[in-house]
Amino acid sequence: MTSGDSRPDSSSQPKPGRLWFGTSLGQFLKAELKDSAARRVAALRLFVVTLTIALVSQTLHIPPLGAISILICLSYDAHANAGQSLAFGMRQLGYLIVTTLVSVLTLMLAGNDPWLLLPLSFVILALSLFHARLIAWPTGIALWYSVAVLYNPSTPDENIYHALWNIPIIGVLALGTWTVVHLTIKPQDPLKLLKVEIATQLAAVEYIFSARLADAGAYTPRPEANMHAAAGSLGKLLGLLANAELIHPALHERHQTYRALLLEIDGLRQLADWLNQVLAAEYRAQPLTPEKLHVYRALQSACAQLRYGLAESRDVSAKVTSLLRDDVLQNYARETNPSLLTALWRALQRIAGLTHDLHQPIVATDSKNINAESDDNPEHSWLPAWFAYEFWATHADSVQFGIKFSLGAILCMLIVESLGWPDINTAIPTCLVAAQTSLGADYRLSLLRVSGAAVGGICAYFYVLVFQSQLDTIVGFAFATAPFWALAAWITAGSERIAYLGRQLGFSFALFVLHDFGQVTDLYLPRDRVIGILLGLIVMGVIDYALWPRRSIALARHHGVAALRTLANFTSRLPDVSHLLTYTLPLRLSAEKELAAAQDLLAHAVLEPDARLAEKVHERAALRALVKDTSHLSGLLQVRKRYRLLSGQRFSHFPDELQQLSRAFDAELANALEYAARLLQGEQAGNRIELAKHQAGLQQSYSDHHRIDNLADDLAVEWELRFMLDQQIVELIAHIEKTALAAVSYPQKSGSEIDLQ
Incomplete structure (x- = not known):
C-alpha cells in the first residue's frame, strides 16, 4: 500500500495527494475502478x-x-x-x-x-x-x-x-x-477455495525443491514461474476452514485435524521459503552428492503427491510414506547431525499422517475434543469476564x-x-x-x-x-x-x-x-x-x-508494542511438536492481527491535522519499517521453532552447560524484544542487551561440542544455516531496536535521518 508520504522528485511532477493514498485523484480512480x-x-x-x-x-x-x-x-x-x-x-x-x-x-x-x-x-x-x-x-x-x-x-x-x-x-x-x-x-464453496489455497502452498514448496535440483543440473525442465504463496496466509486458511464447516458440517468433527494440517503446511512453506532465500548462488551451482540428490527428489515427489491427494480428496499417505523412507534420509544426515532437510522431511511425514487421518473413520473421543485448544487458555472462572474491573480497563x-x-x-x-x-x-x-x-x-x-x-x-x-x-x-x-x-x-x-x-x-x-x-x-x-x-x-x-482523540500514529505504536511482546513468547523452546498448535498458533495469529492493524492505521495517519509536520513524517516512516521488520522476525522465529523440533536435534543429550547457554540465549532474545517494546512505548528501557555477543558464544559452544570443523562439507553447511538463522534474528532485533528509538525521537538537525532501510 502506498503510504502517502512520498514526495515528487521535481516540481514539474504532479504532487501526490495524501487524501488518495499517495497518488493523484486520477491515478487513484484508475486503480480503484479497474475491471476484474x-x-x-x-x-x-x-x-x-x-x-x-x-x-x-x-x-x-x-x-x-x-x-x-x-x-x-x-x-x-x-x-x-x-x-x-x-x-x-x-x-x-x-x-x-x-x-x-x-x-x-x-x-x-x-x-x-x-x-x-x-x-x-x-x-x-x-x-x-x-x-x-x-x-x-x-x-x-x-x-x-x-x-x-x-x-x-x-x-x-x-x-x-x-x-x-x-x-x-x-x-x-x-x-x-x-x-x-x-x-x-x-x-464459492469455501472447501474448494481451501483446497486451492493448500495446493498453492504445496506448489510453492514443490517449486523450491525443483528449482534447487535445476540449479545443480539434476532436474529438467527448469520450472518457469515461482508459485510462491504470500506470507501470513495461515489466517486466511483458518478462515476458509471455519466457513467450510458451515457449508459442510461433517468437517467440524475433524476440526482439530484440519487445523493441525493447515499449520503443518504453512510451517513447511516457511521452512522451504527460508532455505530458498539463504542459499548462495555459488553454492546452488555445485553438484549435489548422490545422497543429497535422493533426499531432494524424494521431497519433491512427496510434495507433488500430497498436492494431488489433497486437491482430489484422495489418501496418498501410503505413497508418500514409501517415498520418505528413513534410510534415504539417514544416508545423508544421521541422527546426530541435525539439518534443515531433516526438518522438511519430518514436516512432510507429519502432513502425510494428518491426511491419512482425514480419510479414517471418526473416533468418538476425537469429536469430544474438537475444542481442546481452548483448554490451554487461562482457566475459566464461573463469573463472566465482563464483571471484572480488568476487562473494562x-x-x-x-x-x-x-x-x-x-x-x-x-x-x-x-x-x-x-x-x-x-x-x-x-x-x-x-x-x-x-x-x-x-x-x-x-x-x-x-x-x-x-x-x-x-x-x-x-x-x-x-x-x-x-x-x-x-x-x-x-x-x-x-x-x-x-x-x-x-x-x-x-x-x-x-x-x-x-x-x-x-x-x-x-x-x-x-x-x-x-x-x-x-x-x-x-x-x-x-x-x-x-x-x-x-x-x-x-x-x-x-x-x-x-474528546479522547485516537490518533492513528499512537494506536499504530500501541499495536506494534503488543506485537513485539507477543513475539517475545516465541523464543522459548517447546517440549514437543504438539505445542505448535496449542501454544504457538494463538500467539502467532495475535501477532499477525496486531501488525495488520498497525499497517492499516499508518495508512490513515496521513490525513490527521499535523500529518505534514516533519517529525510526524519521520515517525510514520520509522513505524512502517518497524512493522515490516517485526513481520519478518515473526517468520524467522517460527522457522527457528520448527527447526528445533523437527531437524533431529537431540537437545536432551547435550551437556548441561550447553543446554543452559541455549536457554539463556532464548531468555535474552525475549528480553531484547521487551526492551524494544519499551523503547517504542517511550518508557525507560534500561540497559541494552548485547545479543550478538551471546549468539557468538553459543555458536562457538555448538561448534566445539559437535566438532563442526571435522564434518563433511554438506553437514557443515547445515550447521552454517542454523547459525545464520540465529544471526539473522539477532541482526533484525537490533534493527528493530534502532527503528523503535527513531519512532519516538525525532533528530534535531535538519536533514539528519536515521537509516530505516
Missing part, C-alpha cells in the same frame, strides 16, 4: 440485491426503510464465499431481532418521557458500539436502533410500528435477499469509542429536533456509520461519505429532471434507475479504499427515489440529506478531536 472477473461477479450480486429491494419498496409502498436496507446490503462483503454469506446473514438476523425487541421496549417504557429516553438511548448506543468495536463487527445494532427510536422521537407510537417492520424489511428483504443472491450467483479504548459516537448521535438528534428540520436526520446515522478506529480513519471515511453523498445527490437530481416525470409503471422505474444501482454496485465492489463512496452513493440516491412516481415540484430532499450528512460529520469531527 471477481469484481464483475461481486458487482452483479450487489446490483441484483439493490434493484430487488428498490422494486419491492416501490411496489408494496412499505415504510421508508428501503434506503436503509440498501445501505446495509451495500455495506457487506460482496466477495463473500458461501460460508461467509450464510454465517453473516444468520448472525445479523439474530442481532436485528434483539435490536427490534430492545427498540420496542425502549419506546414502550420511555417513548413519552424525553428525560428518560435520551439517557437510556445513550446507554444502549454506547453498549452496542462497544460490542461492535470489541468483536470487530459492523455497527448495525446502533444504526438500526437509531432509525427506529431517534429518527422521529416525537412520535413514539408510530416508531413502534416502524421498529416492528425492521424484521420483515431489513431482516427478510435485505438480509434474506443478500444471502440468497450470494448463494445463487456464482457461489483492558478495553478502555472501546468504551471511549462507544461513549463518543453515542454522544454524537444524541447531539445530532437534539439539533435536528431543535431546528424542526426532520429531513436532515441523516446526521444521526452518519455519527454511527462513520465510527472508525482512529482520527485518520474517521477523516478518510468522512471524505468518502461526503463525496458519495454529493455524487448520489447529483444522480438523484438527474433522475428527477430527466426520468421521473415520465414514469408511471414499475418497469419504467426499474429501467430508469438500473444504471445508478449498477454504478453504486461497481464502486462498492472495489477495495475498501473506495467502497464506501459507492455505498453512500447508493444510499443517497435511494433516499430520494424510493418514494412515488409522477411529477416532482420540490427538489429540496437531496439537498437536505447532504446537509444532514455534513452536520453529522462536523459534530463527530469536533467530538472525536476534542
Whole structure:
C-alpha cells in the first residue's frame, strides 16, 4: 500500500495527494475502478440485491426503510464465499431481532418521557458500539436502533410500528435477499477455495525443491514461474476452514485435524521459503552428492503427491510414506547431525499422517475434543469476564469509542429536533456509520461519505429532471434507475479504499427515489440529506478531536508494542511438536492481527491535522519499517521453532552447560524484544542487551561440542544455516531496536535521518 508520504522528485511532477493514498485523484480512480472477473461477479450480486429491494419498496409502498436496507446490503462483503454469506446473514438476523425487541421496549417504557429516553438511548448506543468495536463487527445494532427510536422521537407510537417492520424489511428483504443472491450467483464453496489455497502452498514448496535440483543440473525442465504463496496466509486458511464447516458440517468433527494440517503446511512453506532465500548462488551451482540428490527428489515427489491427494480428496499417505523412507534420509544426515532437510522431511511425514487421518473413520473421543485448544487458555472462572474491573480497563479504548459516537448521535438528534428540520436526520446515522478506529480513519471515511453523498445527490437530481416525470409503471422505474444501482454496485465492489463512496452513493440516491412516481415540484430532499450528512460529520469531527482523540500514529505504536511482546513468547523452546498448535498458533495469529492493524492505521495517519509536520513524517516512516521488520522476525522465529523440533536435534543429550547457554540465549532474545517494546512505548528501557555477543558464544559452544570443523562439507553447511538463522534474528532485533528509538525521537538537525532501510 502506498503510504502517502512520498514526495515528487521535481516540481514539474504532479504532487501526490495524501487524501488518495499517495497518488493523484486520477491515478487513484484508475486503480480503484479497474475491471476484474471477481469484481464483475461481486458487482452483479450487489446490483441484483439493490434493484430487488428498490422494486419491492416501490411496489408494496412499505415504510421508508428501503434506503436503509440498501445501505446495509451495500455495506457487506460482496466477495463473500458461501460460508461467509450464510454465517453473516444468520448472525445479523439474530442481532436485528434483539435490536427490534430492545427498540420496542425502549419506546414502550420511555417513548413519552424525553428525560428518560435520551439517557437510556445513550446507554444502549454506547453498549452496542462497544460490542461492535470489541468483536470487530459492523455497527448495525446502533444504526438500526437509531432509525427506529431517534429518527422521529416525537412520535413514539408510530416508531413502534416502524421498529416492528425492521424484521420483515431489513431482516427478510435485505438480509434474506443478500444471502440468497450470494448463494445463487456464482457461489464459492469455501472447501474448494481451501483446497486451492493448500495446493498453492504445496506448489510453492514443490517449486523450491525443483528449482534447487535445476540449479545443480539434476532436474529438467527448469520450472518457469515461482508459485510462491504470500506470507501470513495461515489466517486466511483458518478462515476458509471455519466457513467450510458451515457449508459442510461433517468437517467440524475433524476440526482439530484440519487445523493441525493447515499449520503443518504453512510451517513447511516457511521452512522451504527460508532455505530458498539463504542459499548462495555459488553454492546452488555445485553438484549435489548422490545422497543429497535422493533426499531432494524424494521431497519433491512427496510434495507433488500430497498436492494431488489433497486437491482430489484422495489418501496418498501410503505413497508418500514409501517415498520418505528413513534410510534415504539417514544416508545423508544421521541422527546426530541435525539439518534443515531433516526438518522438511519430518514436516512432510507429519502432513502425510494428518491426511491419512482425514480419510479414517471418526473416533468418538476425537469429536469430544474438537475444542481442546481452548483448554490451554487461562482457566475459566464461573463469573463472566465482563464483571471484572480488568476487562473494562483492558478495553478502555472501546468504551471511549462507544461513549463518543453515542454522544454524537444524541447531539445530532437534539439539533435536528431543535431546528424542526426532520429531513436532515441523516446526521444521526452518519455519527454511527462513520465510527472508525482512529482520527485518520474517521477523516478518510468522512471524505468518502461526503463525496458519495454529493455524487448520489447529483444522480438523484438527474433522475428527477430527466426520468421521473415520465414514469408511471414499475418497469419504467426499474429501467430508469438500473444504471445508478449498477454504478453504486461497481464502486462498492472495489477495495475498501473506495467502497464506501459507492455505498453512500447508493444510499443517497435511494433516499430520494424510493418514494412515488409522477411529477416532482420540490427538489429540496437531496439537498437536505447532504446537509444532514455534513452536520453529522462536523459534530463527530469536533467530538472525536476534542474528546479522547485516537490518533492513528499512537494506536499504530500501541499495536506494534503488543506485537513485539507477543513475539517475545516465541523464543522459548517447546517440549514437543504438539505445542505448535496449542501454544504457538494463538500467539502467532495475535501477532499477525496486531501488525495488520498497525499497517492499516499508518495508512490513515496521513490525513490527521499535523500529518505534514516533519517529525510526524519521520515517525510514520520509522513505524512502517518497524512493522515490516517485526513481520519478518515473526517468520524467522517460527522457522527457528520448527527447526528445533523437527531437524533431529537431540537437545536432551547435550551437556548441561550447553543446554543452559541455549536457554539463556532464548531468555535474552525475549528480553531484547521487551526492551524494544519499551523503547517504542517511550518508557525507560534500561540497559541494552548485547545479543550478538551471546549468539557468538553459543555458536562457538555448538561448534566445539559437535566438532563442526571435522564434518563433511554438506553437514557443515547445515550447521552454517542454523547459525545464520540465529544471526539473522539477532541482526533484525537490533534493527528493530534502532527503528523503535527513531519512532519516538525525532533528530534535531535538519536533514539528519536515521537509516530505516
